[in-house]
Amino acid sequence: MRDQVDSTGQGRAHRRRLLFIPGYDPRSPAAYHRMWTEEAPKQAAVSGAVIAVERKHADGDHALGWTVQTVMDGRAAETRVTLLRWDDLVRAWWLRGERRVIMAMPRWVAAMAGAGLYGLTRRQARALWLCLMTPPVILGGLIGLMALLALAAGLITPWAALPVVAAAPFVIAWLWRRIDAKVNCGWVSQCFSYMARIAADPPPEQAARCDLFAERLIAAVDEGWADEVVLAGFSLGGNQAVRVLARALEMRPDLGRGTTAVSLLTLGQGLCIQAALGDETFRAALRAVAAARSVGWVDATSASDPASACTLHALHGVVPAPDPDRPERRAPRFHKLLTDEHFRAIRRDPLAFHFQYLKATDLPGGYDWFALAAGPDFLIERSPA
Incomplete structure (x- = not known):
C-alpha cells in the first residue's frame, strides 16, 4: 500500500489526524475498527479507490488507534485514527434489563414533551418524531x-x-424483548433516557473525560505532523465532540489559526435536541463552537435518519438566527446510494439506518464516509481568523 502511495506522482500523501468519538454505545471500540476493515474493501470496490486499514493498537489513556492509507483519484492520504473511548462511562450508565428501560421511559418522555420536542419533530423532523413515539x-x-x-x-x-x-x-x-429484537426500540430508549438524565444532572465524570479529549485534540494539533486535524463525532458522540471542542477552545483560543487546519465533523447528530432539553452547559458549548470561525464544521445528517435531528439545524433554538452555512451541511442521500432492497432493509431498522453513515455504499457518488474521513482532500476550507 505504501508503495502505491509513493508511486502516485502527486508529492507526499495528505496527512490527517482523525479523532473519532463514537455514539452512546456500550460495545468495545474494537467493533468500530472491525467495521472499518469490513466496509473499506466494499467502498473501494464501488469508488475505485485504494483503502488499506492497518491493525489497531492502544493509543494512550481511553483511546484506540489505527492508520488508514488511501489513494483516491490518483492522490494519496495517510490518516492516523484515534478513537476516543467513553464506552466505559456508557456501560456504567447503561440501563440493565428490559424492566429498567421501561421504568425509565416516563421520565424521558416527560422531558421531551416538556421541551416541546414532540410538536417540533412532528412538524420538522418526522422520522425522529416516529422514533420518539415508537417506544411509548x-x-x-x-x-x-x-x-x-x-x-x-x-x-x-x-x-x-x-x-x-x-x-x-x-x-x-x-x-x-421480542419486539426490541425487531425494531431496536430499547437502544433508542437508552439514548433518549441518557439525554434527559445528563440535561438534568450532568455527571462530573463526563466533563473530566471531555477535558482529557480536549487535551488530546490540542496535542494532535501541536504535534505538527498533520496537515489537518478532524474531530469527528457520530450520533451522541457528536454531542461529546461539541463539548470537547468548546473545552479545547477555552484552553487554546487560537485553535485552528496555525498551519494545521482544524475541523469538526458531526454525523447523524441530535445537537439541537440535547440543547432543547435545557442542558445549559451544552448550549454554551454549542454557541462557542458556532462562533469559532477558525475551526471548520461539516455536518452529515440524513433527513430520513430516525435517530437524528433530521433536517433541524444543529443550532436550532440555540442562537437567534443560525448561519445556514455553519455547519456546512452535506446531507447523505442514502436512497440514491444504496440498492432498493438494501435501503428498504435499513428503513425497517432504525439502528441499521443510523450506522449507515460509517458504512460503504452500494453505488458511487455523493456521500462517502471513507473519502470524508480518510481521503486526500481537506474536510473544509477555513474561514479567515
Missing part, C-alpha cells in the same frame, strides 16, 4: 393488552384477574 406507543399497547386480558379474566371470576395482573410485568418485559 409499544409500551402503552402492551400495558393495554395486559389490562384487556385482566378484564376478560375478571369477567369469568374476579379472582382470575389476579394472576394476570401479577404476571403482567414479566409478560410485558418478555414481549418488549
